[in-house]
Amino acid sequence: MKLYYSPGACSIGIHVLLEEIGTPYEAEAVNLREGGQFQPAFTAINPKSKVPTLVRDDGSVLTEYPAIAVWLAGTFPEAKLLPQGADGLARALEFTDYAVATLHMQGFSRIFRPANFAPSEADHPAVKARGEEIFSKGLGVFDKALEGKDWLLGDFSFADSALFYLSFWWGDRLKKPLPANVAKHYERMKARPSVQRVLKAEGLA
Ligand SMILES: N[C@@H](CCC(=O)N[C@@H](CS)C(=O)NCC(=O)O)C(=O)O
Incomplete structure (x- = not known):
């Protein structure tokens, strides 16, 4: 497998899942600041010009964060990235889709x-303010979901690595305070060896 990522981008959540799985993979950085995602070498792989992009061992390409997370969890069940059953999958996707489609795409963007x-x-100050409002409301939802729990679904799942990248953006990149339960979750994530390896590999440690 090969992951195309950009340091500190949302792809970091998928990078963490690959480290949790522990199977060998390659990782190649795409320089988004310099427009690497629009270069023919990359658009030939993912015409959407986005990371994360996962090239699987059979050469097929998988895009879209939630789809990649679901595929990894289903393909490597021993990594326990998902609680058992349809409800576990639905709940993990419910959190992940909210993270990606709302907090990331509507808020952070x-x-x-x-x-x-x-x-x-x-109009940009008003647009940014609305983005902060959306992101902040979303963090509140995650904070409530974490009440009395270490992980969003009880045990660690792929939903936690999605929240991790949002916490990284809000807490470390924007230097804004995380709500209490999310802040503790972020510390718990940073204590995982998988996260420590990824932060180092992406040059963020
Ligand atoms: N819907 C996509 C969103 C991915 C996305 O927006 N990735 C950003 C990095 S966090 C990106 O590649 N941006 C490059 C660009 O928009 O030019 C997914 O779920 O994977």
Whole structure:
């Protein structure tokens, strides 16, 4: 398998899952700042120009964070990235989709790329403020879900690595306070050897 990632991007959550699984894989950085995602060498693999992108051992390409997480959990059940049964899958996806589709795409994207939401620079402060509102509300939902629990679904699952990348962005990149349960979850994630290896590998340790 080969993961295309960018240091500190959402792909870090998938990078963590690969380390949790422990099977050999390659990882190649795509320089998003320099537009590497738009270069023909990368668009030939993923025409969506996005990371994470996973090339599997049979050469087929899998994109979209939740799809990659589901496939990894189902293909490597011994890594226990998912509670058993349909309900476990539904709950893990419920959290992961909320992380990716709402907090990331609707919240963080507004903060990080306001021009994608409003062409006029004069509107950017309002767009960013709305992004912070969406992200912050979402963290509140995760905080409540973590009440009295170490992990979102009781045991560690792929939903936790999705929350990890959001906590990394909010707490470490934007230097904003995380709600109490999410902050403890973030510390728990950083204590996992898989996360420590990934932070080092992505040059973020
Ligand atoms: N819907 C995609 C979103 C992935 C995404 O937005 N990735 C960002 C990095 S966090 C990216 O590759 N951005 C490059 C770009 O938009 O040019 C997924 O779930 O994987």
